[in-house]
Amino acid sequence: MIWNERMECMASGELKEYQSERLKRTVDYIYNNSPLYKKKLDACGVDLALIKGIDDIGKLPFTAKDDIRDAYPFGLFSQPLENITEIHVSSGTTGNPTVVGYTKEDVKLWSEVMARALCCAGAKPGDMVQNAYGYGLFTGGLGVHYGALEMRLTIIPSSSGQTKRQLKLMSDFKPRILTCTPSYCLYMAEEAREIGLDPRKSSWEIGVFGAEPWSESMRKEIESSWNLLATDIYGLSEIVGPGVAQECRHKKGLHIWWDVFYPEIINPKTGKHVKEGEPGELVITTLTKLGMPLLRYRTRDIVSINYDICKCGRTSPRISKITGRTDDMIIVRGINVFPSQIEHVLLGIEGTKPHYQLVVDREAGKLDELEILVEVEHKIFSDEIKQLRIFEERITREIESVLGVSAKVKLVEPKTIERSEGKAKRVVDKRVK
Amino acid sequence: MKLTQLSVFLENKQGRLYEVCALLGKNKINIRALTVAESEEFGILRIVVDKPESAMRVLKKNGFTANLTDIVAVEVGDHPGGLAGILKILFAGNINVEYMYGFVEKFSDNALLVFRFEDINKAIKVLGKNKIRIVGKKEVDNL
Numbered sequence: 001m002i003w004n005e006r007m008e009c010m011a012s013g014e015l016k017e018y019q020s021e022r023l024k025r026t027v028d029y030i031y032n033n034s035p036l037y038k039k040k041l042d043a044c045g046v047d048l049a050l051i052k053g054i055d056d057i058g059k060l061p062f063t064a065k066d067d068i069r070d071a072y073p074f075g076l077f078s079q080p081l082e083n084i085t086e087i088h089v090s091s092g093t094t095g096n097p098t099v100v101g102y103t104k105e106d107v108k109l110w111s112e113v114m115a116r117a118l119c120c121a122g123a124k125p126g127d128m129v130q131n132a133y134g135y136g137l138f139t140g141g142l143g144v145h146y147g148a149l150e151m152r153l154t155i156i157p158s159s160s161g162q163t164k165r166q167l168k169l170m171s172d173f174k175p176r177i178l179t180c181t182p183s184y185c186l187y188m189a190e191e192a193r194e195i196g197l198d199p200r201k202s203s204w205e206i207g208v209f210g211a212e213p214w215s216e217s218m219r220k221e222i223e224s225s226w227n228l229l230a231t232d233i234y235g236l237s238e239i240v241g242p243g244v245a246q247e248c249r250h251k252k253g254l255h256i257w258w259d260v261f262y263p264e265i266i267n268p269k270t271g272k273h274v275k276e277g278e279p280g281e282l283v284i285t286t287l288t289k290l291g292m293p294l295l296r297y298r299t300r301d302i303v304s305i306n307y308d309i310c311k312c313g314r315t316s317p318r319i320s321k322i323t324g325r326t327d328d329m330i331i332v333r334g335i336n337v338f339p340s341q342i343e344h345v346l347l348g349i350e351g352t353k354p355h356y357q358l359v360v361d362r363e364a365g366k367l368d369e370l371e372i373l374v375e376v377e378h379k380i381f382s383d384e385i386k387q388l389r390i391f392e393e394r395i396t397r398e399i400e401s402v403l404g405v406s407a408k409v410k411l412v413e414p415k416t417i418e419r420s421e422g423k424a425k426r427v428v429d430k431r432v433k
Numbered sequence: 434m435k436l437t438q439l440s441v442f443l444e445n446k447q448g449r450l451y452e453v454c455a456l457l458g459k460n461k462i463n464i465r466a467l468t469v470a471e472s473e474e475f476g477i478l479r480i481v482v483d484k485p486e487s488a489m490r491v492l493k494k495n496g497f498t499a500n501l502t503d504i505v506a507v508e509v510g511d512h513p514g515g516l517a518g519i520l521k522i523l524f525a526g527n528i529n530v531e532y533m534y535g536f537v538e539k540f541s542d543n544a545l546l547v548f549r550f551e552d553i554n555k556a557i558k559v560l561g562k563n564k565i566r567i568v569g570k571k572e573v574d575n576l
Contacts, residue, residue, distance in 0.1 A: 376442045376475075376498045383440035383477060383502045383549070384531055385470050411475050413444050415496045 003119040003151070004112065007259045008314045012307075015315070018259055020053030022287035027051050027060065030293055033078035036071055037295070054262065057285060062271065062296045065098060068238065072096040077292050079103055084291050088237045089137040090336055100237045103291040107146060110240040113257050114147020117246035120255055120314070121231040122206045123177050128154040130173075130204070132166055132180035133211065133334075135159045139241025140211050140334065144179045147243060153177070160184060160334075163191045174203035178228070181334045182209040182218055183367055189225040190365035200227040208233050210242055212331040212368075213322050213431075219251075221364070232321060238297055239284055245319055250311050253318025260288050263319065264296065265305050268326040279304045281326050282319060300326040328427050330360055332368045335405045339426040342372060345398045349391070350380055357417045361430040368431065370407040372399065375414045434557055434567045435503040437485040438547065441478040442498040445471065453478060456495055462488045465573060466506075466547050468534035479534070481506070481547060483574055503553050506536070506568040507560065508543045515544065519565060526559030528552070538576050540568060545576075 002008050010018075027048055030037045041048065044061045051059060068076050073096075077084060084101035102110065123129065129148045133140030141159055148155045156175055158166055166188060169175075178185065185207060189199045204226055210233035222230045234254050235242035244261055245254035256263050265280040266273055274280035282299045302324040307317045330337050339358055347353055355375040362368045374380075374395065382388055388411060395409045418425045443449045450469065457464060457480075466481040482488045485501055492499045509515045523530060529551035536545035545568060550556040560567055 378498055378500065381440070381442050381498045381500055383438065383479060383500060385472050385477060386531075388475070388477075389472065411442075411444075413442060413449075413496070414498050416444070 001119050001124050002313065003116040008116060008255075008257070008316060010259070010315060012315060015259055016054055019262060019287060020055075022259075023054050023057060023262070023285065024051060026285070026287055026289075026293055027295065029290075030078055030295065034076065036067075036075055037078070040067075057262065057264065057296065058273070060285075060295050062283065062298050063294050064298050065238070065300065068098050068100070068292075069096050073099045074101065076294075077101050079291050086142075088139050088241065090139075090237050098238065101291045102240070102289075106240065106289050106291045109260060109288060110143060110243060111146040111150035113240060113260065114143050114243035115150040116147075116257060117233055117243045118144075118147050118151055118153070118177070118208065120246045120248045120312075121177075121208045121233070122229060122249055123148075123151065123153060125152060127177055128156065128173060128175035129177040129179060130156045130158055130166070130170060130175040132158050132160055132178065132184060133242070134161075138211075138334070139235065139237045140181075143235065143241040143243055144208070163188055164195065167192055167195065167197060170203055171197065176203060177206045177208065178204040178226075179208040179233075181211045182214040182222060182230070183212060183333065183362055185209060185222050185230075186218070186225065186365050187367050189222075199225050202226055202228070204228045207231065208246070210234060211334040215431075216321075234319065234322070236299060236301075238292075238294060238299075239286060240289075244284070248310060248312040248314065252310065253306050253320055255310065255312075255314050255316045256305075256319050258316050260286065262287055263305060263317065265303065266298075268298075268300075268302075276307060277304055279320075279323060298326075300329065302326065330358065330427055330429055332360055332370045332403075332405050335403065337370070337403055337405065341402055342399060345395060345402055346374065349394055349398065354380060355414075355417050357426060357428060359428045359430065370405060372407050372409050373412045373417055374409060375417055376411045377414055380411075434505065434569060435553060436481060436506050436547070436568075436570055436573060438502045438504045438549070439480050439482060439485050439488050439492075440500055440502055441480070441492060443469075443476045443478055445474060445476055450478065453492070453497065456491060457482065457488055460487070460491045462491070465538070465576065466534060466536040466545075468532075468547075470532065479532075479549075481536075481573070502549065505548045505550065505553060505556060505560070506573060507546050507548060508540055508566040508568055509546050511539065511542060511544045516546070519546075519560075522559065522563045522565065523556065526555075526563075528556045528559055536573075536576075540572070540576065545573075 085104045086102045089097045131144045135141030192199045207230045231247040234245040245256040262285040264283040268281040286293045301322045303319040357373040359371040392409045463483045470477045531549040533548045
């Protein structure tokens with residue numbers, strides 16, 4: 001089933017008119033409603049009269065994550081705060097988190113695109129969905145919830161965690177759809193086996209997995225463990241959270257709803273469009289949002305795009321799975337982690353900036369593990385184990401409170417963290433491949 | 434009356450202890466007393482050497498993290514209850530011992546122990562008042 005067949009299967013020529021009209025309207029709207037954007041557009045000297053259609057999008061300036069952060073908390077909103085119905089927060093590189101605000105219309109848009117995504121994954125009216133994404137400031141839980149509500153599915157808002165209860169709900173209520181992070185799904189399989197439940201006999205037939213990068217081999221593992229169809233969903237809170245793009249049952253890339261979120265793929269160094277099919281940074285312009293519409297937002301996610309029409313009938317282009325990041329952000333158990341946050345914590349503790357490295361790993365069937373190696377420099381060192389332990393514990397505690405994710409701190413000898421061109425390598429992600 | 438101890442940070446990796454000792458040996462630095470404190474992931478090598486400052490320089494030059502700490506070497510009767518006698522005095526004087534270890538060699542007929550106190554000056558006072566012999570650097574060097 002296709003949720004919005006008219007928009008999702010529209011011939012690209014006709015759709016282009018929509019995109020062009022919406023882009024013009026959005027640019028105009030932003031210019032008149034966001035003083036910060038007005039300044040930005042004036043400063044880069046774009047003649048807005050020259051933005052006649054979607055093909056002129058390249059004349060507009062990019063928006064970066066820093067633009068949102070610098071405007072903390074609400075500076076980039078295009079609507080007065082009383083018209084914002086929902087605020088979401090994700091971690092920022094240092095200090096201030098990234099804050100986004102949606103109006104009631106934006107939440108309606110979010111519901112619509114999430115309904116499209118669920119349908120695209122194979123959900124149909126009458127299905128029951130177990131939503132094991134976290135509910136809260138993180139957009140995962142509520143996003144899926146809105147989409148399921150729009151589709152009139154039966155929702156089990158189980159949120160993340162409490163695995164035994166998740167499994168009981170699954171066994172007793174028999175939901176057909178599971179939504180959660182892929183690593184949590186595998187973790188649940190392990191837990192199921194431990195309590196003597198055969199995951200292959202679960203009621204889940206379709207999984208909508210996202211909020212962290214995952215590989216094809218992980219997909220195979222999930223599908224064979226649970227005997228379900230594992231689909232990938234993409235989103236980011238700056239745009240609307242989950243529901244920006246979603247795989248159909250053919251699993252050949254994620255359909256991006258380009259009537260509302262216009263994608264471009266650029267070379268992150270030059271800012272120029274890459275050739276079709278080549279990997280580059282995904283840039284998204286929101287074409288209909290009101291609360292915090294964004295022009296050419298640089299997602300920092302590396303993908304490629306395929307404009308061929310999919311066998312499923314949808315005409316939207318498909319982005320590949322995320323193959324990397326232009327910055328050093330990593331996602332640990334669904335939470336964005338920037339090395340600079342760790343640096344901040346270390347600096348705050350000893351007033352020194354020791355070399356450090358983040359090592360993320362995921363054993364089969366387990367959740368992500370974050371280990372932070374810290375080189376023991378003279379200033380930190382003590383002849384007493386006790387003092388070093390206290391130091392370790394302080395880092396662990398503060399990192400947990402800053403990141404919202406637990407990490408294991410390991411003290412290592414100086415100069416043992418790998419350097420490339422004299423610069424320490426900040427992140428080692430062992431989960432990839 | 435204080436002696437200087439050299440502490441070295443070591444990861445729990447094969448061969449690390451050897452490397453430190455080999456480095457000191459190559460630089461003609463003699464180890465007089467030694468202990469290794471360990472946790473799951475790392476250890477601290479604590480040593481008393483004849484030339485702590487130059488040992489420190491050598492280690493730092495070779496990328497080790499090390500520091501110097503004041504400690505006290507005390508002569509302890511080599512008989513049952515010998516150590517208990519000293520500890521009793523410390524306990525009565527409200528002196529906190531962070532850690533302690535023994536010398537490789539004996540000092541005359543007595544054992545030689547190294548103490549790391551929370552408050553070294555107070556400890557020296559208490560030991561002196563109780564006529565416990567504290568061994569100086571020269572004596573240790575002449576062992």
